[in-house]
Amino acid sequence: MSNGNGQSGLVKWIDERLPVFTFMQHELNDYPTPKNLSYWWNFGSLAGFVLVVMIVTGIMLAMNYTPHVDYAFDSVERIMRDVNYGWLLRYIHMNGGSMFFIVVYIHIFRGLYYGSYKSPRELLWMLGVIILILMMATAFMGYVLPWGQMSFWGATVITNLFSAIPLIGEDVVTWLWGGFAVENPTLNRFYSLHYLFPFLIVGVVVLHMVALHTTKSNNPLGIDAKGPQDTIPFHPYYTMKDYFGIGVFLIFFAGFVFFAPNFFGEPDNYIEADPLVTPPHIVPEWYFLPYYAILRAFTEDYFLYVPISWLMSAKLAGVIAMFGSIFVLFALPWLDTSPVRSARFRPIYKQFFWLFLINCFILGVVGAKAPDDQVFTWFEGFQYVHLGQITTAYYFFHFLILFPLLGKLERPKPIPKSISEPVLPGGGTVAAGAAAKPMEKA
């Protein structure tokens, strides 16, 4: 590829009429990037890479898949057994879903740690949340397509959630199903939308990139680049670093695809869907487990529910909380009142960040367990549903109460003057109070 400096006549001719080469030169080569990005900044480009892998393998799987309740399960097995390298395509796609969520969750937690959602990156962050929501919808519908037991019962449980909506709930569910049960019309529309949504994701990813290249990348110090001494061009520095990241990621990915392809899966999904047989434990894929735990935390006697029990059913409260746990992310830029971005300079927030991460892991474990199982053998009566209720309460406490309070109460550490001189001359002579001044605009 030409570098767009006009060496080639054809490139010049095109570029004068449609400046694609200039654009690529600007955004992919010259794009000034903070020079101190750590490996945690690899996960954005990695997510883009996985998206491409998923679309390519998905299109090829679609060539061999039959979206009909009588043939879907068998057509997937035909891919596994008779299509050339079909098992490879299917295992890449199936594990790719889990990889996508691993990468994106790390990307999101990086943003939380380094305050990447704060001014001026609010819209960049919100576009990211939209991508997450689209991904979740896509993954949910994709999981239904093999038409195994967990596909069917997962779809039944999740679509039934909408019946909690007052007055119109039942009608909404019928409308979603295209009938009076999860049946062939449901499978057909899920297939259609599962094909469509990834391209919507591509669209939002483009907007995410435009916003990123406008506000520029955040960095581990959370301070703005002051000039050329703080940045390096994207190419070759970060292209090369991203290649290395992709290599490491592919080793991890290939390990699952080739040696433990069903690690993330449920054995029940190798049994064809049967509306007459309910599996003993209906569990969603691992990346939905924390939300599932939040949903199931809302029982009649849950202390968060009791005050609002006159207003709505516990089921509706659970559904609202589950969706709310994602939608609250849209409000983060305004819930967080601290002017300091990076947790490196926020000693108290940093502790709570790790607590929140552990809390999310526990929510995931709770989501995988039967609600009335005992958590500890030595603590009679403490069930997973109780653990889920505590961790659910913390989840919302963290964002809704802690975030606004910490910004006011916490004394941030002194912030370095610039990226290129991260160590303060004289060793922290800047008064702690000075750090509380509002962050300068980009």
Place this chain on the structure above:
Amino acid sequence: MMRRAGFLTTLAALGLFASQTAQAAGDAHPIPSQEWSHSGLFGTFDQAQLQRGFTVYQNVCAGCHSLRLVAYRNLAAIGLTEDEIKAVAAEQEVDGEPDEDGEPTTRPAIPADRFVPPFPNEQAARAANGGSMPPDLSLMTKARIGGPDYLYALLVGYQDEAPEGVEMGEGMSYNIYYPGNQIAMAAPLAEGAVDYADGTEASVEQMAKDVTAFLSWAAEPELEDRKRMGVKVLLFLIVLTGLFYAVKKKVWADVH
């Protein structure tokens, strides 16, 4: 759920959770793990074992259990010759094309056909099995928690007498590894139930092991290709990533 046991046990080891796995109703015993030639990074199937397992499937399981996702031609992968495969297939009748008068016909199965199920439909299968449906075995080792270990345990886990105080349902057998312990399938394997062509002694354990290996192959016929390719892919990726790292270091040498 249990596939994530590794992660959960890690948490348990951290002291966060008691390591009590959610066992289904009944006191099912923990499944002991077995040695399988096809496990591990370089695992491959043992062809002689697969053929013995196929003998067990044909003579013991096939009377009630279908294997509908496997085609007779696939048996070439476990070392059957073309003629042997043709002979195995020809033992079964399948629907043919209508004749010139439009009357339905049947014909002997050919290698391209899938294994012909023992019963024409679910009702017939249930009627012949006291109301229970013998599940299809094509994906059995992937469709149960514990995989081949579970299947083997189930086959050898029968007890003649239910323990004191356990009320058995009509026609049910007691199995220590089956969730709930009451299973509609009577103990399928008895000493010497099959004659192995290679002279191996047909003990219950031997047959259970062989047929489980065969069904593991039936569920994952791509397993050997997958692992062979996986080793090459990993080696390639490790070298490639090493090169990426070296170039990255070189490129970044002048920053700071």
